[in-house]
Amino acid sequence: MDGYAAQQREFDWLCEPSVMTRALRELRIGCDAGLAVDVGCGTSSGMAAALREDLGARAVLCLDKEAAAIEFLRREGVNARVCDVANDPDAVVAPGSVDLVVDKSALDCILCSDGVGCYLRGVYTMLRPGGSYAIASFRTEDELRRIFGGAWRIIEVVALTPRCRLIVLAKDSGDDMLAPRVVTPDATPRDRFPLAVEEAYEVMFSAEERKWYSLIDFRGDLIGVFEMRAADPRFELSAHDAELFMRRMG
Protein backbone atom coordinates (compact mmCIF):
# COMPACT_ATOMS: atom_id res chain seq x y z
CA MET A 1 0.00 0.00 0.00
CA ASP A 2 2.92 2.32 0.68
CA GLY A 3 2.89 5.26 -1.65
CA TYR A 4 -0.60 4.85 -3.08
CA ALA A 5 -1.44 8.38 -1.88
CA ALA A 6 1.69 9.64 -3.63
CA GLN A 7 0.06 8.76 -6.95
CA GLN A 8 -2.10 11.86 -6.41
CA ARG A 9 -5.20 10.33 -7.97
CA GLU A 10 -8.66 9.84 -6.57
CA PHE A 11 -8.97 6.28 -5.38
CA ASP A 12 -11.49 4.44 -3.25
CA TRP A 13 -10.82 1.32 -1.27
CA LEU A 14 -13.68 -1.16 -0.77
CA CYS A 15 -16.60 0.84 -2.20
CA GLU A 16 -17.65 4.20 -3.54
CA PRO A 17 -18.31 6.78 -0.79
CA SER A 18 -21.96 7.13 -1.82
CA VAL A 19 -22.55 3.41 -1.20
CA MET A 20 -21.71 4.11 2.42
CA THR A 21 -23.47 7.47 2.78
CA ARG A 22 -26.69 6.31 1.09
CA ALA A 23 -26.84 3.28 3.38
CA LEU A 24 -26.42 5.62 6.36
CA ARG A 25 -29.23 7.83 5.03
CA GLU A 26 -31.53 4.82 4.73
CA LEU A 27 -30.67 3.85 8.29
CA ARG A 28 -31.24 7.49 9.35
CA ILE A 29 -27.79 7.66 10.89
CA GLY A 30 -25.59 10.75 10.85
CA CYS A 31 -28.13 12.93 9.01
CA ASP A 32 -27.66 16.70 9.22
CA ALA A 33 -24.39 16.39 11.12
CA GLY A 34 -22.98 19.75 12.20
CA LEU A 35 -19.51 18.26 11.68
CA ALA A 36 -18.70 14.96 9.94
CA VAL A 37 -15.12 13.69 9.89
CA ASP A 38 -13.64 11.14 7.47
CA VAL A 39 -10.75 9.43 9.31
CA GLY A 40 -8.04 7.79 7.19
CA CYS A 41 -9.52 9.51 4.12
CA GLY A 42 -6.63 8.63 1.79
CA THR A 43 -7.31 10.08 -1.68
CA SER A 44 -11.04 9.37 -1.51
CA SER A 45 -12.01 12.88 -2.57
CA GLY A 46 -15.67 11.95 -3.19
CA MET A 47 -16.42 11.26 0.47
CA ALA A 48 -16.71 14.93 1.46
CA ALA A 49 -19.31 15.61 -1.25
CA ALA A 50 -21.18 12.38 -0.46
CA LEU A 51 -21.42 13.37 3.22
CA ARG A 52 -22.85 16.76 2.27
CA GLU A 53 -25.15 15.62 -0.53
CA ASP A 54 -26.49 12.34 0.88
CA LEU A 55 -26.47 13.12 4.59
CA GLY A 56 -26.73 16.90 4.68
CA ALA A 57 -23.51 17.34 6.68
CA ARG A 58 -23.00 21.05 7.28
CA ALA A 59 -19.22 20.80 7.66
CA VAL A 60 -16.84 18.02 6.64
CA LEU A 61 -13.23 17.49 7.64
CA CYS A 62 -11.04 14.76 6.13
CA LEU A 63 -8.05 13.47 8.10
CA ASP A 64 -5.11 11.29 7.15
CA LYS A 65 -1.64 10.82 8.57
CA GLU A 66 -0.17 10.88 5.04
CA ALA A 67 0.63 14.42 3.88
CA ALA A 68 0.49 13.32 0.21
CA ALA A 69 -3.16 12.31 0.57
CA ILE A 70 -4.06 15.59 2.25
CA GLU A 71 -2.24 17.67 -0.36
CA PHE A 72 -4.22 15.90 -3.07
CA LEU A 73 -7.57 16.42 -1.34
CA ARG A 74 -6.84 20.09 -0.73
CA ARG A 75 -6.07 20.60 -4.40
CA GLU A 76 -9.50 19.04 -5.05
CA GLY A 77 -11.04 21.70 -2.81
CA VAL A 78 -11.69 19.39 0.15
CA ASN A 79 -11.27 20.59 3.74
CA ALA A 80 -8.51 18.23 4.86
CA ARG A 81 -5.82 18.13 7.55
CA VAL A 82 -2.83 15.92 8.26
CA CYS A 83 -3.63 14.08 11.49
CA ASP A 84 -2.53 10.81 13.03
CA VAL A 85 -5.79 9.79 14.68
CA ALA A 86 -3.88 7.45 17.00
CA ASN A 87 -1.65 10.24 18.24
CA ASP A 88 -3.05 13.51 19.57
CA PRO A 89 -5.97 14.25 17.23
CA ASP A 90 -7.11 16.87 19.79
CA ALA A 91 -4.63 19.25 18.18
CA VAL A 92 -6.73 19.14 15.01
CA VAL A 93 -10.29 18.31 16.14
CA ALA A 94 -11.83 19.69 19.32
CA PRO A 95 -12.84 16.86 21.69
CA GLY A 96 -16.58 16.15 21.66
CA SER A 97 -17.19 18.28 18.58
CA VAL A 98 -18.01 15.65 15.94
CA ASP A 99 -21.48 14.23 15.22
CA LEU A 100 -20.42 11.58 12.72
CA VAL A 101 -17.10 9.86 12.02
CA VAL A 102 -16.86 7.80 8.85
CA ASP A 103 -14.06 5.31 8.35
CA LYS A 104 -13.80 3.53 5.03
CA SER A 105 -11.27 0.75 5.36
CA ALA A 106 -8.89 2.73 7.57
CA LEU A 107 -9.70 0.69 10.68
CA ASP A 108 -9.20 -2.42 8.54
CA CYS A 109 -5.57 -1.41 8.13
CA ILE A 110 -5.03 -0.36 11.70
CA LEU A 111 -6.90 -3.15 13.48
CA CYS A 112 -4.03 -5.52 13.62
CA SER A 113 -1.43 -2.98 14.68
CA ASP A 114 -0.46 -2.04 18.22
CA GLY A 115 -1.94 1.40 17.61
CA VAL A 116 -5.54 0.27 17.28
CA GLY A 117 -6.50 1.12 20.88
CA CYS A 118 -5.06 4.65 20.54
CA TYR A 119 -6.75 5.05 17.16
CA LEU A 120 -10.16 4.10 18.58
CA ARG A 121 -9.51 6.39 21.57
CA GLY A 122 -8.81 9.22 19.09
CA VAL A 123 -12.12 8.63 17.29
CA TYR A 124 -13.96 8.31 20.61
CA THR A 125 -12.55 11.58 21.94
CA MET A 126 -13.54 13.62 18.91
CA LEU A 127 -17.16 12.34 18.95
CA ARG A 128 -19.83 14.10 20.96
CA PRO A 129 -21.65 11.84 23.44
CA GLY A 130 -24.01 9.61 21.45
CA GLY A 131 -22.22 10.53 18.20
CA SER A 132 -21.94 7.85 15.50
CA TYR A 133 -18.87 6.03 14.24
CA ALA A 134 -19.62 4.37 10.88
CA ILE A 135 -17.05 1.92 9.54
CA ALA A 136 -16.96 0.25 6.13
CA SER A 137 -14.89 -2.91 6.43
CA PHE A 138 -13.97 -6.07 4.56
CA ARG A 139 -14.34 -8.08 7.77
CA THR A 140 -17.26 -10.38 8.41
CA GLU A 141 -20.16 -9.39 10.65
CA ASP A 142 -19.04 -11.97 13.19
CA GLU A 143 -15.53 -10.55 13.28
CA LEU A 144 -16.79 -6.99 13.55
CA ARG A 145 -19.09 -7.81 16.44
CA ARG A 146 -16.15 -9.16 18.47
CA ILE A 147 -13.86 -6.17 18.14
CA PHE A 148 -15.33 -3.31 20.14
CA GLY A 149 -15.29 -2.83 23.91
CA GLY A 150 -17.79 -1.23 26.27
CA ALA A 151 -16.99 2.29 25.13
CA TRP A 152 -19.14 1.53 22.08
CA ARG A 153 -22.70 0.42 21.46
CA ILE A 154 -23.33 -1.43 18.21
CA ILE A 155 -26.27 0.15 16.39
CA GLU A 156 -26.25 -1.63 13.03
CA VAL A 157 -24.28 -4.12 10.97
CA VAL A 158 -25.37 -4.39 7.32
CA ALA A 159 -23.83 -5.62 4.07
CA LEU A 160 -22.95 -2.84 1.63
CA THR A 161 -21.57 -5.11 -1.10
CA PRO A 162 -20.60 -8.79 -1.12
CA ARG A 163 -17.18 -7.88 0.26
CA CYS A 164 -17.98 -4.87 2.40
CA ARG A 165 -19.89 -4.51 5.67
CA LEU A 166 -21.05 -1.33 7.38
CA ILE A 167 -20.93 -1.31 11.17
CA VAL A 168 -22.30 1.69 13.03
CA LEU A 169 -21.30 2.32 16.64
CA ALA A 170 -22.54 4.92 19.08
CA LYS A 171 -20.20 6.52 21.58
CA ASP A 172 -21.20 4.98 24.90
CA SER A 173 -20.03 5.63 28.44
CA GLY A 174 -17.61 2.72 28.97
CA ASP A 175 -13.83 3.00 28.90
CA ASP A 176 -12.76 -0.07 26.92
CA MET A 177 -12.03 0.68 23.29
CA LEU A 178 -11.44 -2.94 22.37
CA ALA A 179 -13.22 -6.07 23.47
CA PRO A 180 -11.35 -7.74 26.39
CA ARG A 181 -9.49 -10.15 24.15
CA VAL A 182 -8.04 -8.05 21.38
CA VAL A 183 -9.30 -9.65 18.22
CA THR A 184 -7.24 -9.36 15.10
CA PRO A 185 -9.50 -11.28 12.79
CA ASP A 186 -8.31 -12.84 9.61
CA ALA A 187 -10.32 -11.41 6.76
CA THR A 188 -8.77 -13.58 4.11
CA PRO A 189 -10.40 -16.91 3.25
CA ARG A 190 -8.07 -19.26 5.14
CA ASP A 191 -9.24 -22.40 3.43
CA ARG A 192 -7.94 -21.19 0.06
CA PHE A 193 -4.32 -21.00 1.22
CA PRO A 194 -1.49 -21.85 0.72
CA LEU A 195 -1.35 -19.95 -2.54
CA ALA A 196 1.36 -18.92 -4.97
CA VAL A 197 2.04 -15.16 -4.95
CA GLU A 198 0.01 -14.36 -8.08
CA GLU A 199 -3.03 -16.30 -6.85
CA ALA A 200 -2.78 -14.82 -3.37
CA TYR A 201 -2.68 -11.34 -4.92
CA GLU A 202 -6.00 -12.03 -6.69
CA VAL A 203 -7.61 -13.37 -3.53
CA MET A 204 -6.37 -10.64 -1.20
CA PHE A 205 -7.15 -7.58 -3.36
CA SER A 206 -10.17 -6.58 -5.43
CA ALA A 207 -9.87 -5.80 -9.14
CA GLU A 208 -10.15 -2.08 -8.36
CA GLU A 209 -7.47 -2.24 -5.68
CA ARG A 210 -5.19 -4.17 -8.04
CA LYS A 211 -5.35 -1.25 -10.50
CA TRP A 212 -3.44 0.83 -7.97
CA TYR A 213 -1.51 -1.82 -6.19
CA SER A 214 0.36 -3.83 -8.77
CA LEU A 215 1.57 -7.40 -8.54
CA ILE A 216 5.11 -6.00 -8.78
CA ASP A 217 4.45 -3.77 -5.73
CA PHE A 218 2.93 -6.73 -3.90
CA ARG A 219 6.02 -8.85 -4.65
CA GLY A 220 8.25 -6.03 -3.39
CA ASP A 221 6.20 -5.60 -0.21
CA LEU A 222 6.26 -9.36 0.39
CA ILE A 223 10.06 -9.19 0.42
CA GLY A 224 9.79 -6.31 2.89
CA VAL A 225 7.71 -8.47 5.21
CA PHE A 226 9.10 -11.97 4.65
CA GLU A 227 12.61 -11.04 3.49
CA MET A 228 14.43 -13.15 0.96
CA ARG A 229 12.27 -16.24 1.33
CA ALA A 230 9.61 -14.25 -0.58
CA ALA A 231 12.08 -13.75 -3.44
CA ASP A 232 12.13 -17.50 -4.13
CA PRO A 233 9.93 -18.12 -7.20
CA ARG A 234 8.43 -21.12 -5.37
CA PHE A 235 7.33 -18.95 -2.41
CA GLU A 236 3.76 -19.64 -1.33
CA LEU A 237 1.74 -17.68 1.21
CA SER A 238 0.11 -19.63 4.00
CA ALA A 239 -3.10 -18.26 5.56
CA HIS A 240 -0.93 -17.06 8.44
CA ASP A 241 1.42 -15.26 6.01
CA ALA A 242 -1.55 -13.53 4.34
CA GLU A 243 -2.87 -12.41 7.71
CA LEU A 244 0.55 -11.15 8.78
CA PHE A 245 0.94 -9.25 5.52
CA MET A 246 -2.45 -7.56 5.91
CA ARG A 247 -1.44 -6.50 9.42
CA ARG A 248 1.42 -4.51 7.92
CA MET A 249 -0.81 -2.95 5.28
CA GLY A 250 -1.71 0.25 7.20
Ligand SMILES: C[S@@+](CC[C@H](N)C(=O)[O-])C[C@H]1O[C@@H](n2cnc3c(N)ncnc32)[C@H](O)[C@@H]1O
Ligand atom coordinates in the same frame (compact mmCIF):
# COMPACT_ATOMS: atom_id res chain seq x y z
C1 LIG B 1 -6.99 1.56 2.93
S1 LIG B 1 -6.74 3.28 3.00
C2 LIG B 1 -8.41 3.88 2.93
C3 LIG B 1 -8.49 5.26 2.33
C4 LIG B 1 -9.92 5.79 2.07
N1 LIG B 1 -10.68 5.88 3.30
C5 LIG B 1 -10.65 4.95 1.05
O1 LIG B 1 -11.66 4.35 1.40
O2 LIG B 1 -10.22 4.91 -0.10
C6 LIG B 1 -6.31 3.57 4.71
C7 LIG B 1 -5.91 5.01 5.01
O3 LIG B 1 -5.81 5.16 6.44
C8 LIG B 1 -4.74 6.04 6.70
N2 LIG B 1 -4.31 5.86 8.10
C9 LIG B 1 -3.74 4.75 8.64
N3 LIG B 1 -3.49 4.96 9.95
C10 LIG B 1 -3.92 6.21 10.25
C11 LIG B 1 -3.93 7.01 11.42
N4 LIG B 1 -3.43 6.54 12.57
N5 LIG B 1 -4.45 8.26 11.36
C12 LIG B 1 -4.94 8.74 10.19
N6 LIG B 1 -4.95 8.04 9.04
C13 LIG B 1 -4.45 6.80 9.05
C14 LIG B 1 -3.68 5.65 5.68
O4 LIG B 1 -2.71 6.66 5.51
C15 LIG B 1 -4.55 5.40 4.44
O5 LIG B 1 -4.69 6.57 3.67
